Amino acid sequence: MIKHIDTAPVIEAFAKNCECPVCELYGKTEEGYLESFLGGSVMEPDVRVEVNRKGFCAKHFLMLYGMGNRLGVALMAHTHLKETIEDIRKPTPKPKRWGRGAGDLHAPSCACCDKLNNTMERYLDTVIYLYETDSSFKSLLKNGKGLCVPHYRELMSRAVSNGKNAFAEDLRGIELANLEKLEKDLEWFTLKFDYRNADKPWGESRDALIRALAKVSGAKEV
Template sequence: MKEMLYSIPVNDAFQVECECPICAMRKVLEDNAVRYTMGPSYMEEDTRAMTDAMGFCQKHIKDVYNMENRLGMALVLKTNFDKVIRDVKSMSVKPVKPKSLFKKETQKIPILEYVENLNNTCFVCNRIELVFNRYIDTVIFLWKTDENFKKKFDGCKGFCTTHYAIMIKEASDKLKGDDLMIFIDTLNNLYIASMERVRDDLEWFINKNDYKYANEPWKNAKDAIPRALTKANSIL
């Protein structure tokens, strides 16, 4: 079954010591997509056609740049610029006289639609999403069919808010009856318990910055802020 093709990376992610195994899965996909972009693939015409058409979001253009393949970066950017220049030149924006003096009519301006679309597409994001959704499907599939994975799921440190919501949505589409009720109940308990745990660590971190607690142990609070960022903003 196709779900099994993704069981290894999903199982691996649930063995990572972190506040959200789904974030861990996505991070691997992101790193692989960035490396792919600046690997030999950038010389392939079909890949360049996609990078030319999609461009990159603000985050991922920085990640691609940090791969330090300056020649590859220049080539990718140059052909992207070529396409954008050609496309913009082919679109002329001319003022249109209104049909009525009293009614202002709205008009779609092709160049604005083009730029808005360009600003909302990213080659790296696209590569991530193509596989990420299958990973989520595999999590649910393994939870239902693999007892060992179910134990890993039940024993994880919970999920970030974004992926908690994604899991609820996808489970609602793919599970039914008792399976759905048990999965959602487990998911809720994991999320709430982990949020409370990190909240308490943040509280202790705050206390440790008060001189009254200077001689008290740090407990698990030293890295409370980066773990809280994972929970709240999916930053791993």
């Protein structure tokens, strides 16, 4: 079932015309959540319980550490550490199955990732909802650069499993046209390394490598 949320952040991200508006949304949402986790006294009790229990993944602990509120991070790490010690003290500790990829050291449980994954699913639904109900958003999507490949696949599978075939067809067309253009740009980027092409114009290829990395992996554009 399609469950949409706030439409304004989605429209804003698509209006930026970047390689992936969903990556853009992800970054903004992630930043907002990390700030809210550090809000300390305003953190709701159920959020605090969740943070104590799950802690954060390496990426999010490091991002929090870099945000200039060492006391806030220390307090969260301390209560999480205490809960972890309690858990390890138990005579027959059961393996925890909190986060995605439970039991995998490289994908530990994370209060931020879990919250983000949940919100991002609803944002993807919002994209489909806006496409169906808002003609100016539809043309924004059609004239945009598509999505990064991981987000394209995610959105596509949500569309297909909800029977949104017209949307899926359009999205596939938009994605393919953009990937094909990018492939040509990237090819010319590689050919520019040939001395015989040194004096030929770059065209739109000067930033093709970084755009291609953003497109295939969702890596942030620099």
